Amino acid sequence: MNPYSGGSSLEANFAAPYGGVTIDFMAMDQVIALHEEDMDVVVQPSIQWQELNQKLEHTNLFFPVDPGPSAKIGGMVGTNCSGTNAMHYGTMKDWVINLTVVLADGRIIKTRRRPRKTSAGYNLTGLFVGSEGTLGLVTEITLKLSPIPENTRVGVVTFSDIGKAATAASKMIRRGIPVQCMELMDDVQMSVVNRAGGTSRVWKELPTLFFKFSGTKGQVADSINQTKETIQPFADTFEFAKDDDEAHMLWSARKEALWSMIALGDEGSSVWTTDVAVPISSLREIIETSKKDIDDLGVFAGVIGHIGDGNFHGFILHNRNDPEEQKRVEQCVHNMVERALEMDGSCTGEHGIGMGKKDFLLRELGYDTVDVMRNLKLALDPHWLMNPGKIFDFKN
Amino acid sequence: MNPYSGGSSLEANFAAPYGGVTIDFMAMDQVIALHEEDMDVVVQPSIQWQELNQKLEHTNLFFPVDPGPSAKIGGMVGTNCSGTNAMHYGTMKDWVINLTVVLADGRIIKTRRRPRKTSAGYNLTGLFVGSEGTLGLVTEITLKLSPIPENTRVGVVTFSDIGKAATAASKMIRRGIPVQCMELMDDVQMSVVNRAGGTSRVWKELPTLFFKFSGTKGQVADSINQTKETIQPFADTFEFAKDDDEAHMLWSARKEALWSMIALGDEGSSVWTTDVAVPISSLREIIETSKKDIDDLGVFAGVIGHIGDGNFHGFILHNRNDPEEQKRVEQCVHNMVERALEMDGSCTGEHGIGMGKKDFLLRELGYDTVDVMRNLKLALDPHWLMNPGKIFDFKN
Structure with missing residues (x-):
């Protein structure tokens, strides 16, 4: 269970306003909290970025990462995606404040609280963003927003x-x-x-x-x-x-x-x-x-x-x-x-990388760098349960 | 040894233009390469950010992260520092393209090549930035630059x-x-x-x-x-x-x-x-x-x-x-x-975090999140050799 206040994710999903509405929980596509004055929003992974922006219209804020229209926030976290706005606004890693992640051993962690800037320990948010689901299951995402x-x-x-x-x-x-x-x-x-x-x-x-x-x-x-x-x-x-x-x-x-x-x-x-x-x-x-x-x-x-x-x-x-x-x-x-x-x-x-570019990744970064990635995965997922076969193999 | 072209760091340091000039290598404060058209620069960790900007003056480019005047790039990587320009330009993690790192087991890795944007595997650059030297020894840094x-x-x-x-x-x-x-x-x-x-x-x-x-x-x-x-x-x-x-x-x-x-x-x-x-x-x-x-x-x-x-x-x-x-x-x-x-x-x-805020980090993120950081460190540094005693202890 999430160890500090402000983010007991699974609890929040089962509780009001979702209490009893099983279909909402299964869809995992809800806005959990909008902090308009802090310019951030807490969402579930299956919400589409365009749908999110529709829901934000009344605030004069928007979420600027704009890949293909059907993309969902969870997938966008997975690939560290971007889009046409990246030139000015950067990529997904620049817009995620924190993640709630279920690890392979069942622990649920939250990578950060909600400051827009921090130097407190390793940047786990930045590690999970772009890890293509191979390190854990993301259940909740806090995103920065920007004034339109x-x-x-x-x-x-x-x-x-x-x-x-x-x-x-x-x-x-x-x-x-x-x-x-x-x-x-x-x-x-x-x-x-x-x-x-x-x-x-x-x-x-x-x-x-x-x-x-x-x-x-x-x-x-x-x-x-x-x-x-x-x-x-x-x-x-x-x-x-x-x-x-x-x-x-x-x-x-x-x-x-x-x-x-x-x-x-x-x-x-x-x-x-x-x-x-x-x-x-x-x-x-x-x-x-x-x-x-x-x-x-x-x-x-x-x-x-x-x-x-x-x-x-x-x-x-x-x-x-x-x-x-x-x-x-x-x-x-x-x-x-x-x-x-x-x-x-x-x-x-x-x-x-997915499955198609694993060999290219090895060519790009070399065996040792990819092996460091593998060491990190093994530290969190020793039984290779999380999205196996993506990015790199158990043994190259 | 670094496994791909474009970054054989230690070799570069011992070779020309440093061949024989031991003091230069020991100081580790040199600009290794300036790619003006790509708007990036490769430096050693002991160069001060102000000195770097002096050396860049003729290019109409600058490195915008501006902490205290005496700060060096290596330390700035260690703490994911920022400064007065962070409101517009972001923090250190937004300006590091790649790092050359000596790991605890003696392997030398380079975290990335030189694209300004990539989704190729885990964001190791983002993991080492802000890790306060506890995961490896940074010997070379490629930084993005911005037009003045x-x-x-x-x-x-x-x-x-x-x-x-x-x-x-x-x-x-x-x-x-x-x-x-x-x-x-x-x-x-x-x-x-x-x-x-x-x-x-x-x-x-x-x-x-x-x-x-x-x-x-x-x-x-x-x-x-x-x-x-x-x-x-x-x-x-x-x-x-x-x-x-x-x-x-x-x-x-x-x-x-x-x-x-x-x-x-x-x-x-x-x-x-x-x-x-x-x-x-x-x-x-x-x-x-x-x-x-x-x-x-x-x-x-x-x-x-x-x-x-x-x-x-x-x-x-x-x-x-x-x-x-x-x-x-x-x-x-x-x-x-x-x-x-x-x-x-x-x-x-x-x-x-250093040594002074270890208890606060635990309060901030909870035991499990800090324990994930410890798992990652143990995966790369099982004998706890790299800057021990910083961020978190071997056992809390």
Whole structure:
């Protein structure tokens, strides 16, 4: 049982306001407590981040980590996920204040109380975030919230080739221009969005950067001016939304990217999504080389980047009943990861290792570093009960 | 030996440019590599953060974590420290990309490569940051850097009582006004600064908030306007620096706080510095109650707050040869921590546990959570070799 006041989680779940309502407890998707003045909220793991933000609307606060629309907070903790807002707001690990965790031996611990800042002992919160369920079962999460920015503007910029788009993005980052989001979509992905027809306009089928600027009025105006100035030498066209509807429309192409790709497939199709991350100066090279590799291998893939973080995705459409095509897709992912590692990057920026990238993790960090992770798991889960087979194996 | 390219640390230290220069290796205070375009730097642990920033001046980049002027990067990693910039820039854990660590069994690991964002396996970087040297010996650190903001303005605001200052600060945070620093000093501390005479003016001996605003011109102007609007109902006087010299002068009182207190003492004197952190809504209450308690106990203490983070310090001047006074100081610290814990806060926001707060850590997180920390230490350091006696004991 949780040893101190303020967080007896399982008790809280069985007690009012959930007393007797078994279905609520089973769903594990409730807001347990909202501390509006402290700007934090205590939730159960199965709540979706979008649903959480709907419930927070009246407070003028929001939870800024924004992965795919269906993602749940528990899964987001598991993979240390992020999304388009990460450039300004950071990733999941930056927004978790504490976790209630059931350990393999049945002990229930709470990793922290509720201060927004602390140096009290090991950062267990940071260890459980991103551990993909292999260290314990998270039953309750306290999240920081942020005031909703006063003003948000959205802009879309096209480029004649992807190298120019990547260079413009690097220059934005290096200059430190305050931007909430900076997202890249390549020509293939823009054409996929057009073909799927999920948005209300026809897009130029060119490499495109999507921007969100937010903050005070003066800050947004300055950021837009500095952005124009910085990317002018590289860009073809600029378009800034006049109002919220137009902003929503401009942003929709980015948000529809994955669904557009899925919509293009038929019964035998799958979309393989993968992600890597590299130091910023390598962005242009890895994106250009990966695009070329995609063409050379003859696979059909869009390149989508959280480019402000040096992180990008390949969305690869393929026929899962065609073993030859499957092989080419595997080769494509393999090459992308190898390239990222050569550049001192990571085999995953936000998706996690799971079962598919265990070998890459070993390549990325080496046997000893992964073995330290294994030592830590064994210390908490000696019988290997918690989500076995993920991240690394019992023995490599 | 480090198993992958890009970080064979000990080798690098013995090789050029350090080959033969034993003193450099022994000092462990060198910049190993500066990746200007990636906005990161690889350093040895004994370099001071101020010295590092001097070495970075030509790049228009800086390392934003700013604790006491003499602090070294290795120690800052150990305690997950922060400073006045934490409100905007976060704490040490947010700025470490990777660590090279010598483990108790002699293995040398590197926790990450150099991506700014990753979800590849457990966040070992985040585990070693704040572990106070109890898990391994850090020999090399890769730090993120940030572009220096274009504009910085400094402001000083006085209040007739400390409750009003704390309330004004809470309202600033809740509204999300972008501020780089928001620091509180109480009337006692302001009078200490005057008596020590280390700054070039005489200050009003009133509770005072020190602000730093930074960013684009428009952003700074908006932030100052919104700050005036928000704190107007509570404040006595506003003063904004006209130029850099005045800014430096206004900020000097804050930076001189600890040294001013030390300067007031005589041969038998010590300054006991302590820190706690609480959820934001409890700031006013804990500061007011702690001030009253200081008066009731008859100890001489200034209250200094990184109030933007819900974190504040007591600087307590006392005679270390007077056991009665020593007892009262201990009581004062004890009461401050107990109060923070009652408010769901932490016994330390940035100083760490060390030997002095081990009992408080147990009170804060409970036996099981601290025992999980012990399990993790035992997994990496079964013979309890690394900085023993810190954070928790072998057996509680």
